[in-house]
Amino acid sequence: MNEDFQEVRILDNYYQTSSFFPMPVVLVSTLAEDGQTNLGPYSLCFPHMIAGGHAMMLITRSSSNTAGNIRRTGLAALNFIPARRRFLASCVRLGFPGDETAEKMKGSVFTLRTSCREMMGSTPYPQIVQESVQVFECTWDPAHDDSPSPDESHFLLRIEKIVMPKRWRDSLLAGGRFPSLPVDYGYRDDSRFWFCRHGRPFAIGLPKGKGSDASTVLYQAQRLDPDIQWEPEACAKLAGVPRLFLKQVLSGVNAEARKRGISRITPGLLDELRDKRAGEPGRR
Ligand SMILES: Cc1cc2nc3c(=O)[nH]c(=O)nc-3n(C[C@H](O)[C@H](O)[C@H](O)COP(=O)(O)O)c2cc1C
Structure with missing residues (x-):
């Protein structure tokens, strides 16, 4: 009507x-x-x-x-x-x-x-x-x-x-x-x-197939571990990671940072972790 x-x-x-x-x-x-x-x-x-x-x-x-x-x-x-x-x-x-x-x-x-x-x-x-x-x-x-x-x-x-x-x-x-x-x-x-x-909140996903942008990366990273700070350049490096995998990637980086006693994620650290993972058995 x-x-x-x-x-x-x-x-x-x-x-x-x-x-x-x-x-x-x-x-x-x-x-x-x-x-x-x-x-x-x-x-x-x-x-x-x-x-x-x-x-x-x-x-x-x-x-x-x-x-x-x-x-x-x-x-x-x-x-x-x-x-x-x-x-x-x-x-x-x-x-x-x-x-x-x-x-x-x-x-x-x-x-x-x-x-x-x-x-x-x-x-x-x-x-x-x-x-x-x-x-x-x-x-x-x-x-x-x-x-x-x-x-x-x-x-x-x-x-x-x-x-x-x-x-x-x-x-x-x-x-x-x-x-x-x-x-x-x-x-x-x-x-x-x-x-x-209010009733039970329901979720509506974003359109599929879109990669993460730097602000999504920052938002997710802060939510996952508010004690660890991500430099904007580090977030930019992960832009494009499919949303589906972003949480897993960020959690891995945060866990490694915690293990090393680091509270700030820099692009250099991401490079280092990528190189390290690339060198792990079964990765190449
Ligand atoms: C649910 C509720 C929301 C209220 N929201 C406002 C508000 O946003 N702004 C305002 O000036 N008064 C608002 N009031 C009225 C104030 O609570 C009222 O002026 C009260 O005297 C404030 O207490 P106070 O004098 O101890 O600060 C609201 C009252 C209720 C019950």
Whole structure:
């Protein structure tokens, strides 16, 4: 059936008033003036710099506790909580504007634990949420402030650390199960927030027969072993390896690098490994 399109008026907060816009739910932890960790739920929080610099953009009401705390301390942690009704109900309570930290945190169901940054020094950092699937620990970059009005604050949050429970890290690196993260459709009908869970993710492969390009090589290499750095020239050398075999090739190189205590893959190392393999019995 060919349905006609009808125009919708573009209102303020168009993502929840004039459309259906799927958003993440992020519990932002920041430090209140007395040092207590404040949790504020936010959905307008998206990747903003993805290559070279790694940063998230957070859009908040300027009068929120979160905005005040970020401006004062420069610190925030983005806690991605699982899609459970109990957690989302607590989020909605924590999202009631105007409550001070001590008052609102009394009703929180979340467990706070020490920041993973804190363990490496004495600087106080906001605590993080134990129940999280993953946490981005961030520092505000005030040089990129493009807040459009005194009421609306845009914070560029540079990601210093991403931490997650071991089972999710294993799954991420080995390509296993996905966590169930909530999707927020926002504050609608003037009385309720609407959330949903997503189904099991499905994969759609890229067109067959295309060789890998250097950026695919870099992406795969970082996923397989984030502790090993690949120089762009080394990635370029593997461009053209059929996608089907890329993981196997990269894993082999990473394993050899680890064995030798090397954390940086150079084109020279790839040449050396190729020559070595070519010299192995049965290779020629
Ligand atoms: C699921 C959810 C998402 C929200 N997303 C945003 C958002 O992206 N930006 C914003 O300014 N307020 C958002 N709010 C409202 C804030 O949570 C609310 O202003 C709250 O007072 C923030 O807490 P804080 O004052 O402790 O920072 C959201 C509320 C909920 C429940």
